[in-house]
Amino acid sequence: MSTDRPCAVVAGAGGFIGEALVASLRADxxxxxxxxxxxxxxxxxxxxxxxxxxxxxxxxxxAGKSVDCRYTDANRDAILxxxxxxxxxxxxxxxxxxxPPKLWVNxxxxxxxxxxxxxxxxxxxxxxxAGFSVDxxxxxERAFFAGxxxxxxxxxxxxxxxxxxxPATRMLLTLARTGLGGPQHDGWVPPHRRYRGxxxxxxxxxxxxxxxRGRQRFSWVHIDDVLDAIRFLVRRDDIxxxxxxxxxxxxxxxxxxxxxxxxxxxxxxxxxxxWMLEIAMWVLRTEPELILKSRWVAxxxxxxxxxxxxxxxxxxxxxxxERERRLRRPAARRTRSARS
Numbered sequence: 065m066s067t068d069r070p071c072a073v074v075a076g077a078g079g080f081i082g083e084a085l086v087a088s089l090r091a092d093x094x095x096x097x098x099x100x101x102x103x104x105x106x107x108x109x110x111x112x113x114x115x116x117x118x119x120x121x122x123x124x125x126x127a128g129k130s131v132d133c134r135y136t137d138a139n140r141d142a143i144l145x146x147x148x149x150x151x152x153x154x155x156x157x158x159x160x161x162x163x164p165p166k167l168w169v170n171x172x173x174x175x176x177x178x179x180x181x182x183x184x185x186x187x188x189x190x191x192x193x194a195g196f197s198v199d200x201x202x203x204x205e206r207a208f209f210a211g212x213x214x215x216x217x218x219x220x221x222x223x224x225x226x227x228x229x230x231p232a233t234r235m236l237l238t239l240a241r242t243g244l245g246g247p248q249h250d251g252w253v254p255p256h257r258r259y260r261g262x263x264x265x266x267x268x269x270x271x272x273x274x275x276x277r278g279r280q281r282f283s284w285v286h287i288d289d290v291l292d293a294i295r296f297l298v299r300r301d302d303i304x305x306x307x308x309x310x311x312x313x314x315x316x317x318x319x320x321x322x323x324x325x326x327x328x329x330x331x332x333x334x335x336x337x338x339w340m341l342e343i344a345m346w347v348l349r350t351e352p353e354l355i356l357k358s359r360w361v362a363x364x365x366x367x368x369x370x371x372x373x374x375x376x377x378x379x380x381x382x383x384x385x386e387r388e389r390r391l392r393r394p395a396a397r398r399t400r401s402a403r404s
Contacts, residue, residue, distance in 0.1 A: 069093055069094065069095045070093065070094050070095070070121040070122070071094065071095045071096075071097065071119065071120045071121055071122075072089045072094040072095070072096050072097070072120065072121065072122040072123070072124065073096075073097045073099060073105075073116050073117055073120045073122070073123045073124070073165070074086050074089070074096055074097070074098055074099065074124050074126070075099035075100065075123075075124070075125040075126065075127045075150060075154060076099070076100060076125060076126035076127030076128065076150070076171070077096075077098035077099065077100050077103060077126070078098075078100045078101075078102065078103070079126055079127075079130075079230075080226070080228060080229065080230035080231065080287075081126050081171075081226060081228075081230070081287065081290060082098075082100075082126045084228070084287055084290075084291060085124060085126070085290075085291060085294065086098060088291045088295075089122075092295070094121075094122070097116045097120070099113065099116065099127070100127070107127075107149075107150060107153060110153065110156075110157075113153060113154070113157050114156075114157045114160055114161070116157075117154065117157040117158055117161055117164070117165060118157075118160075118161040118162055118163055118164070119161070119162075119163045120165045121165060121166060121167075122165060122166070122167050122169070122298060123154065123158065123165040123167070123168040123169070123216075124168075124169045124170075124294065125150065125151060125154055125168070125169070125170045125171060126171045127146060127147070127150040127151075127171075128143070128146045128147040128150070128171065128204075129142045129143050129146040129147075130231055131143060131197070131351075132231035132232065132235060132350050133349060133350060133351075134258070134346070134349055134350065134351065135196060135258035135259065135351055136258075140196060140258070140262055141262075143200055144199075144200050144203060144262055144263060147200060147203070147204045147207075148203050148204060148207045148263075151170060151204060151207040151208050152207050152210075154168070154170075155207065155208070155210060155211065155213075158213055158216055159211065159213060164213065164215045164216045165216055166215070166216065166217060166301075167216070167217050167218075167219070167297065167298060167301075168213075168216050168217070168218050168219070169219050169221060169294055169297060170204075170208045170218065170219070170220050170221070171220075171221055171223060172201055172204055172205055172208075172220040172221055172222045172223065172306070173197070173200075173201050173204075173222060173223055174222045174223060174224045174283060174308060174309075174310060174359060174361040175193075175197045175198065175201055175357070175359065176192055176193065176197075176198055176201035176202065176205070176222060177190045177191065177192060177193055177222075177359070177360075177361060178191045178192065178193035178194075179193060179272065179274060179280075179357050179358045180281065180358055180359075180360040181274075181276070181279065181280065181281060181358045181360065183360070184281075184283075184314065184360045184361060184362035185308075185360060185361050185362065186308065186361075186362045186364035187222075187305075187306050187307065187308055187364050187365050188364060190308075190361070194261070194267035194268040195259045195260070195261060195267060195268030195272065196258070196259045196260060196261060196262050196268065197259075197353065198267065198268070199261045199262045199263045199265070199266055199267055199268070200262065200263070201222075202263075202265070203262075203263045203264070203265075205220050205306070208220055217301060217304045218304060218305075219297055219303060219304055219305065219306075219307055220305070220306045220307065221290075221293070221294075221307055221309050222306055222307065222308045222309065222361070223285065223290065223309050223310075224283040224284050224285045224308075224309065224310035224311070224359065224361050225282070225283070225284045225285075225354070225359070226284070226285055226286070226287055226290060227284050227285065227286045227287065227375070227378075227381045227382060227385055228286065228287030228385055229385060229388065229389055229392075230287075232354060233382070233385055235348065235350055235354065236320070236324055236355070237324060237327070237328055237382075237386065238348070239321075239324070239344070239355075240321065240324035240325050240327070240328045240330050240333065241328050241330060243330065243332060243333065243334055244333065244334055244336055244340075244344060245321045245324050245325040245328075245330055245332075245333030245334075246278075246321055246332075246333035246334045246335035246336060247277075247278025247317050247318045247321055247333075247335050247336075248278060248280075248317055248321070248335075248336045248341055248352075248355050248356060249276065249277055249278055249335065249336065249337050249338065250273050250274050250275065250276045250280065250338055250356045251273055251275070251337055251338040251339070252273055252338065253271050253273050253338050253339075253342065254342075255270060255271070256271055258271070258351070259271045259272075259353070273338065273356075274358070276317070276356070276358060278316075278317045278318045278321075278335070279316050279317065279318065280316065280317045280355075280356060280357065280358035280359075281314045281315070281316055281317075281358045281359060281360035282314060282315045282316055282317055282319075282320045282355075282359060282378075283310040283311070283314040283315075283359045283360055283361040284310065284311055284314075284315065284378060284381070285309050285310050285311050285373075285375075286311070286373075286374070286375035286381045286384075288374055288375060289309070289311070289373050289374055289375055290309060292371075292374065293307075293309050293366060293371060296366070296369075296371050300369060303365065303369060307363075307365050307366060308361050308362065308363045308364065308365065308366070309363060309366070310361040310362065310363050311363075311373055311375065311376050311378070311381075312362065312363060312367065312373060312376060313376060314359070314360050314361065314362075315378045317355065319378065320355075320378065321333055323378050323379035323382050324382060326379060326383075327379065327382045327383050327386045328386065338352070338356070341355075341356070
């Protein structure tokens with residue numbers, strides 16, 4: 065590895081955001097070391113992990129099992145462990161480094177905030193929620209901010225739903241294509257235990273529901289702005305702690321579904337009641353929480369620091385994602401044909 069180029073370590077590099085970040089960092093002139101289950105540096109090799117982190121300029125951790133699944137007991141445990149244990153492993157590596165990274169950016173989630181329809185959650189005024197997803201986020205951040213790492217600045221990215229060729233956007237586009245792209249109405253749900261609390265400090269009980277009438281808020285951020293925010297944080301050594309990464313203006317569920325129908329060319333969208341969504345999400349093997357929780361998050365710290373978002377119109381952001389997906393399909397088919 066060249067010694068005159070900055071080095072970045074990206075954990076969870078095989079995921080949707082990780083792949084985009086690795087490409088972005090290499091384009092910016094970094095030597096990038098990837099950490100993952102199938103990477104040269106794996107979680108099963110603590111010595112290699114410590115060697116990779118020691119002397120790196122930047123450490124970014126995006127590792128964690130996708131939440132695009134049913135919250136079975138096995139998946140719940142894996143979602144929590146894959147975040148907390150990888151973060152602890154990196155914490156050990158940073159603490160042991162003779163030359164620790166100057167900046168460690170760790171993924172988190174804006175789902176840590178409560179269901180909010182009255183006002184946005186900012187870093188300074190936001191209220192944390194309760195239940196499984198919130199407990200995972202709290203445990204994740206506790207592991208990240210634990211202990212004293214005086215030479216390393218730490219930033220937790222509380223990410224909104226990322227618009228790009230990732231699981232959340234693909235699921236939403238699928239709903240629109242299949243005619244289920246009308247507004248989603250929350251309501252009573254039969255008792256279940258999938259959303260119960262988890263970890264050392266579990267919160268929440270019965271699955272919550274609210275009379276949203278399709279007006280639940282939808283905070284989002286384009287993948288390009290996620291990458292630009294990380295670049296911005298590298299330059300701004302005065303920013304540490306939690307940072308919300310979401311477009312400045314949240315949409316709502318009705319506007320989201322209208323934009324999705326427009327992007328995929330589906331003229332109609334059947335409004336969905338909670339019981340209908342429970343069936344549809346069971347078929348898709350995911351959870352209704354993604355589109356029923358009112359996620360209203362504002363990027364107070366980024367805006368105050370002067371960061372400018374490139375994508376602020378939800379429909380245009382979704383259209384750009386769909387265009388890129390369509391462009392990639394012929395290339396993927398040509399690659400498969402050449403191999404066969």
